[in-house]
Amino acid sequence: MPVIFSDFDGTISMVDVTDVILERFADPSWRQVENEWTRGEIGSAECLLRQISLAKASPNELDALIDTVSLDPDFPGFYRFTKKHNLPLYIVSDGFDYAICRALKRAGVDGELRNGKHLFSSALHLAGGELRASFPHSKNSCPHGCATCKPAIIRRVRGERRPVVFVGDGLSDRFAVEEADMVFAKHELLDYCRDKKLAFTAFETFGDVQAALAKLLCEEAGEHELALGVATQEGF
Ligand SMILES: [Mg+2]
């Protein structure tokens, strides 16, 4: 039985929610900071810290904007699928807990996710119209300067010898895929995996991920029956 880790922005949500927030509320210089990160000059923690400090919004404005974000229409069904099959699902994200929980809740998925349990992400603080970021899951030992160090979380959470499935879409996932036994990739992550010759399965929606995992579970069940059959025969 695999453990599933998924990115949020652009993977579960159709757009990058942090980009949407910055686009609407931040000084346009946030894009220059983004370019520094894309070029690999700074880690995502420094990137987000500087970017979000360029933004100003009231709580109502922020909520209204987050409520325009739609999720992959297949994600709620995928979430039920993981529950039904007891597949542990963790969201690992450089994005902000507040936005992630609000968007999930609106889509009828568990919006009560506590940061640090099944959600590992950056934290957003609002005070007097100022936005601030903090990073409860960054690691001093992280060599990448991650806001949320996805590979470190995967190593800690995966448990003994459980295969890891990772689902993602972007540059923030490039360190996480190294820890995964099975990668579902789209967009920039797909190009990255292709360039680095890492094995991956291309996906468009969580319906594709669900179909592939359902097939895997069927095969596992088949092998299990086969193994039991052999054991019984040996017993005789
Ligand atoms: Mg992403």
Ligand SMILES: [Zn+2]
């Ligand atoms: Zn890291």
